[in-house]
Amino acid sequence: MVFKKSVQKFSGKINEVVIGTGEKAIKLGGENAMPFYDFDGNLGERPKVGMEILDIFPDNWIEPLKEMYKDVADDTAKWAQFVEENFNPDFICLRFEGADPNGLDKSVEECADIAKEVAESIELPLVIAGTNNHEKDAKLFEKIAETLDGYNVLLLSAVEENYKSVGAAGGLAYNHKVGAESSVDINLAKQLNILLTQLGVKPEDMVMNVGCAAVGYGFEYVASTMDRIRLAACGQNDKTLQLPIITPVSFETWTVKESIASENEMPEWGNQEDRGIAMEVSTASSVLASGANAVILRHPTSVETINMFIKELLS
């Protein structure tokens, strides 16, 4: 036998979706191969790395991060500027933890004002994350879509329970991007994408969050769901799944024991900050290897590491 590279050409291609405006706008997707398999085809746009900030002071975050943001985190716009200037991620994810009805329950008007201030203070594209309370999120995204008209943000996310309101506001009434969120299942992802397109949202205005878990916490389902989605989208040319994937890695990895156990509680485990970064980095590289086109991270060291990881794999 003679040596021959194994090449697999795919007929399907992931849609290209633009978030943000101006020079710093980003484009996701465009690939027709499995992640980083450039021997098979075109890898499209470089996967993007965003950073998470909150609308409230990050009381639940680890000490070193609170320390780093202590002078800016009371003012969300300043915090966003700080992140843009110091870490220059591809985008900023503003997460409205303060809007949670089980927490501070801030009004949607107040939230929209904050979103506006942030959008005006930075050039980076914005991803807006909600509270996980479907009713509140529907109202929150409606209001923010209106207030941020023209900024082309990504609303994260529309779920089965509220896709009509979120889709109509973000994708129809105003020109934003809509994130379709499903729970680690290819059929659920497909179904929600179809529902949103039937509502009239254009495929190039949509991305998917197909679910996430920290490594060690049911991550195998996440990896396999992404594998299957990419194989169906590119291999079987399934148009309903040809959407870029965004994965909010930090939302999952900073709540598990490995990241939150203090050094007093687990003395043998060593430095807590390092453990948190390690969980974030491991989960992020794993979802990127499984097909994510963008990840949301929290720690600057994770952002730096993952950027380097992507660069090396694309070089």
Added chain:
Amino acid sequence: MSLTGLDIFKLTPKKNCKDCGFPTCLAFSMKVATGAVEIEKCPHMSDEAVSKLADATAPPMKTITIGKGENEYKLGGETVLFRHEKTFVNRNRFALLLSDSMTDEEIESKITSIKKVNYVRIGEEMRVEIVALKYEKSREKYLDLIRKIKESNLNIVYMLICEDVEVLKDALELVKNEKPIVYGATKENYEEMVDLVKGDELPLGIKANNLEELYSLVADIHKLDYKELILDAGSSSIKEAFDNTVQIRRIALKEEDRTFGYPSIVFANELSKGNKFMEIALTSLFILKYGSIIVLGDIDYTRALPLFALRQNIFTDPQRPMRVEPKVYPINNADENSPVLVTVDFALTYFIVSGEVERSKVPVKLAIPDAGGYSVLTAWAAGKLSGSSIAKFIKESGLDENHNCKKLIIPGKVAVLKGDIEDNLPGWEVIVGTDEAMHLPKFLKELQQEATAV
């Protein structure tokens, strides 16, 4: 690569003697091709023909055994490229690099790390399985290093990284019986290397400058009739290592070319150039994408917690979640006066929760209803964990009648079930627990103090 009846016919002696019970060699060959008859039924086949056939019908990727006794592991033997098709069978193994150019202190500290990072997660022991011992400078120091490892009583597989056959001979005198991996066959030294390992059938690691050269090196080694191989994917760049690892696996499984039907080895330590978080990112990548042995620069909990956990996740059966038996589990010598804590029968959840309860040292009865083997929120969302199913389980398990302490702690993530359970279980006080199990020890201790204060 399956053989046709005609392929097999070419290998027969073509005598048509009927000793096999078939009228002609061709008829016999046709039957063999379908798998209905064994080739051994023909007493006149040459050894060469039999071995050719065995090769042709062997699985596409060979299973290689490394180590001995307690420290024996299997590598390779995979049949699919994606785990949703079929379970990945042999998990990757982690190796830690030590070399004779390291100071005694450095070596000691790494040995200590290997001993320290050794814990159980969901019933599985998590630790580095291989020491990769690299020959860099002096033969004496190298042999000392091996002796040091032997004396340290590590439960571990040896991998000797050395291209000098003379040094290897001495090294093997020390660890030959442990079925070590001998790494370092190149196109320059492969004949001597094969000679060295053949008698004991030791797994041989081989490397080349690029994939094409690696391919012809394997072919050359095949000509010497040696097949206990592990392939180095290359470490000149991250991209090269990734491309090659994927290609090796794919050429074996998809193109069914057994030249590359072997486990691979990736030096994440070298690729990450001393950057620990990069090493974690790369090791995660190669856990998912086909690294059979992954070499690390060091081990600590920062690396181990995500990496071992990821590996454990990926190498599970995709069809069946790991479950534990639904029943009542007493922990910390719990009796009828201990509080009852509800969780689900998903093995991951059970092990996390029971581990935390043990850590609290508070006696607790862990009540596990049938929740379909799902995590708390999955079970709840799927309708397999509800107020009535919990209440029903408490009644049927006898806890309602025979248990004095009528305190029922439920997972914080399903706080909404409180009212429902109380309606279905008169006499019980339903207490909403913490969201994360790791806060359980504090929570349980406080509960215990309250109880004794009353």
